[in-house]
Structures are given as C-alpha cells and as structure tokens.
Amino acid sequence: MLKFDAELFLKIVGQEALAQRPEIERVVDEIAAKEFKNIFLIGSGGTIAMMYPFEYILKSNSSLEVHAEIAAELLVMNNRHLTKDSVCVFASVTGTTKETVAAAQFCKDKGATTIGLVSKAGTPLAEAVDFCILAPDEKHSFDTFFLYLQLLTFRLIHNNDEFPQYDQFAKELDLLPQGIVQALEAFDERAEQFAIKHKDTGYQMLVGAGNLWGNTYSYAMCILEEMQWIKSKxxxxxxxxxxxxxxxxxxxxxxxxxxxDETRPLVERVERFAEKITKELFILDTKDYALDGISEEFRKHFAINVNWALTGRISVYLERERNHPLELRRYYRKMEY
Structure with a gap:
C-alpha cells in the first residue's frame, strides 16, 4: 500500500501504544480515588475533533458530566462548570499548539487535574499537565491517541460502576490494530479510485453522526481544507x-x-435521499470490515479508530493524484495571525 508500512503500524500502535495501558489505568484510578465533578475534553482543530467521539460515548454510556471545548474559546468564555474539581484532557501531537498549551495552564491555575496526550516529552504541553501520556512516535500519533482515549474513557466509566465489561473491552482493543490493517488492505483500492476520480472535484460534502461526527468534522477541515485546499463542508x-x-x-x-452506534439510522436517511439525486455518493461504512475477535457489543466504539485509519488511505492517494503534499501550507504556522 502506498505510504503504509503494516509492520511499523503494528509495532507502534499494536505493541508500543497498547503497552501504555497500565499507565493510563494508573492515572485514571488515581484521579477516580480523589473524586471529581466533571470531565473536560479540550483541543484545537484536529484534536478537538478527536475529542468529540468520546464526548458522545460518555454522554451515551455514562452519567459522568462531560464537556468538549475548543481550547481558544475556553480561555475567553468563563465556563462556570470548570473548577478545581474538573478533570481536563488535552491532546497535541507536537505538544506546542499555543491555544491548547494556554488552556492547559488556564485549567491548572483553576486547580483542575490535567492530562495530556503528547508525542514528544519535554514540550510545553507535556510540561504543563499533571499527567502526561506519551505516544511512542509522532508517526501514527492520532491512531495512538484514539487508543489512549478509548482506554481512558472506558476506565473512567468503569470506575463509575457503569462498565463492568472493561477488562474484556481492553482485551479486544489489543486485537484492533490487526483488524485495522486488514480493513486498510480491503479498502485501499476503493480509496485510490476515489482519489483518481475526485482529484479535481472542487467541493466535497461530508456527512456523519454520533461517534463519527468528530471524524467527519476533522476530515473536512483538517485534511481536505488544510492539507489539500479543497473546499468542503x-x-x-x-x-x-x-x-x-x-x-x-x-x-x-x-x-x-x-x-x-445508535445514530446509524440518521446517516441512512441521508443515504436514501442522496442516492436519488447525486451520481457521486461515496459511502465509508465500518460495518463492511470483519475485525476478527471484536464482539458486536464493542464494534460501535471501535468504529472511530477504523474510520480514522480508512480515511487516511484516501488522503495519501489525493496527495499523489493532486501532486499536493499533505505537509504543504500557505498560512498555518507560516505567518502571524
């Protein structure tokens, strides 16, 4: 597959990232022992989008109070729910995203407990938070962060006596990276054909719901707009x-x-409408992929990880077909604003 090393993916995500499970559980258990009032999931751009699935999961699987907030807005909005009894979770691949670092310090100054997902030790976010959980490598960092957030979220729910299946869930999570690789292999040709067909398409509509809404928002904004300069919504x-x-x-x-998840019928309603109108309907359905060893009960949660990985195959082929490197920027981190 173009620009994908399955062996490296399984090493980073399937072994090294999952090896952080004891540390994540230790952090969550320590926080739960002190008790807390609510959870804030905080990020900027792609990392706030990454938090939205877990806000959905907490809202639909737990009585724990949760807020997903854009870092820059949190700094100015005077959120009255944010107190010393809050647990705040942040993510930044580089650990240098200015708004996220500032929000972490802001929350810490209020006495909240802070957790950071970062791929580099010693960076501003890593230094600002109470607990730093490192990704083993910057490569595949989002895949890694999604695993970490699965463990962190469901350990929180488990410690709130609402998820007795946690041990089985974590056991099946170990199987997910291999399932993702198999899904990528099955999807790769479709991804390439989409990129070939749509390399010059000027506008893309992306539709999602439930725990895939964050991925929908992220792929439109961070990949198509930021990384490919394609107008999207x-x-x-x-x-x-x-x-x-x-x-x-x-x-x-x-x-x-x-x-x-429970919102699948909402997407199917759009599907029924769109197939009557447009000839350019593309459906990415996680149900199409076997995920050996994953029980039906947990598939809806793991769809987040699978969908994210599959969209990455579209990205690398768009990059090739459009001769537009994913790293190319005109303005982001290129000029002051």
Missing amino acids: SIHAAEFFHGTLELVEEDTSVILFKGE
Missing part, C-alpha cells in the same frame, strides 16, 4: 435536512461516514 446527519440538502445536485460529491 462537514454536515451532521441530523441537520442535513435543515438546509444542506438544497445544494445536492446530480454531480455533487457526497461522502457518508457510516458507523455502528
């Missing part, structure tokens, strides 16, 4: 029929992210 499936449907025409490219 992320639309929540529940809101698609309140405006966006009027823009769908015969040649409109509509990408549907179908997951396996």
Whole structure:
C-alpha cells in the first residue's frame, strides 16, 4: 500500500501504544480515588475533533458530566462548570499548539487535574499537565491517541460502576490494530479510485453522526481544507435536512461516514435521499470490515479508530493524484495571525 508500512503500524500502535495501558489505568484510578465533578475534553482543530467521539460515548454510556471545548474559546468564555474539581484532557501531537498549551495552564491555575496526550516529552504541553501520556512516535500519533482515549474513557466509566465489561473491552482493543490493517488492505483500492476520480472535484460534502461526527468534522477541515485546499463542508446527519440538502445536485460529491452506534439510522436517511439525486455518493461504512475477535457489543466504539485509519488511505492517494503534499501550507504556522 502506498505510504503504509503494516509492520511499523503494528509495532507502534499494536505493541508500543497498547503497552501504555497500565499507565493510563494508573492515572485514571488515581484521579477516580480523589473524586471529581466533571470531565473536560479540550483541543484545537484536529484534536478537538478527536475529542468529540468520546464526548458522545460518555454522554451515551455514562452519567459522568462531560464537556468538549475548543481550547481558544475556553480561555475567553468563563465556563462556570470548570473548577478545581474538573478533570481536563488535552491532546497535541507536537505538544506546542499555543491555544491548547494556554488552556492547559488556564485549567491548572483553576486547580483542575490535567492530562495530556503528547508525542514528544519535554514540550510545553507535556510540561504543563499533571499527567502526561506519551505516544511512542509522532508517526501514527492520532491512531495512538484514539487508543489512549478509548482506554481512558472506558476506565473512567468503569470506575463509575457503569462498565463492568472493561477488562474484556481492553482485551479486544489489543486485537484492533490487526483488524485495522486488514480493513486498510480491503479498502485501499476503493480509496485510490476515489482519489483518481475526485482529484479535481472542487467541493466535497461530508456527512456523519454520533461517534463519527468528530471524524467527519476533522476530515473536512483538517485534511481536505488544510492539507489539500479543497473546499468542503462537514454536515451532521441530523441537520442535513435543515438546509444542506438544497445544494445536492446530480454531480455533487457526497461522502457518508457510516458507523455502528445508535445514530446509524440518521446517516441512512441521508443515504436514501442522496442516492436519488447525486451520481457521486461515496459511502465509508465500518460495518463492511470483519475485525476478527471484536464482539458486536464493542464494534460501535471501535468504529472511530477504523474510520480514522480508512480515511487516511484516501488522503495519501489525493496527495499523489493532486501532486499536493499533505505537509504543504500557505498560512498555518507560516505567518502571524
């Protein structure tokens, strides 16, 4: 597969990242022992999008109070729920994202407990938080962070006496990286054909819901817009029929992210509409992939990780077909604003 080393992926994500499970559990158990009032999931750009699935999971699987907040907005909004009894989780691949670092210090100054997911030790975010959980490598850092957030989230729910299946969940999580590799191999040709067909498509609609809404938002903004300069719009499936449907025409490219949680019927409703109008409907459905050893009960949660990995295959082929490196920027971290 283009720009993908399965052996390296399984080493970083399947071995080294999962080896952090005892440390993540230690951190969560220590925090739970002190008791807390609420959880804040905080990030900027791709990392706030990364938090949205776990806000959804906490809201739909636990009575724990949770808030997902954009770092820069949190700094100015005077959120009255943020107190010394809050647990705040941050993520930054480089550990240098200014707004996220500032938000971590802001929360710490309020006496909140802070946890950071970072790929580099000694960076500003790593130094600012109470607990730093390191990714083994900057490569595959988002895949790693998604694993960490699965463990962190469900350990919190488990310690709140709401998820007795945690040990089985964590055991099956060990199998997920291999399942992802198999899914990537099965999807790769579709990803390449999509990129070939749509390398010059000027506008993309992306639709998702539930625990895939964050991935939908992230892929439109961080990949298509930031990394490929393609005009795009992320639309929540529940809101698609309140405006966006009027823009769908015969040649409109509509990408549907179908997951396996309770919101799947919302995406299927959009699918039924779109297939009547456009000839350019592309569906990425996690249900199409076997994920050997993963029980039906947990598939809906692991759809987050699978969907993220699969979209990465589209990205590398768009990069090739458009001759536009994913690292190329005009403005981001290039100029002051």
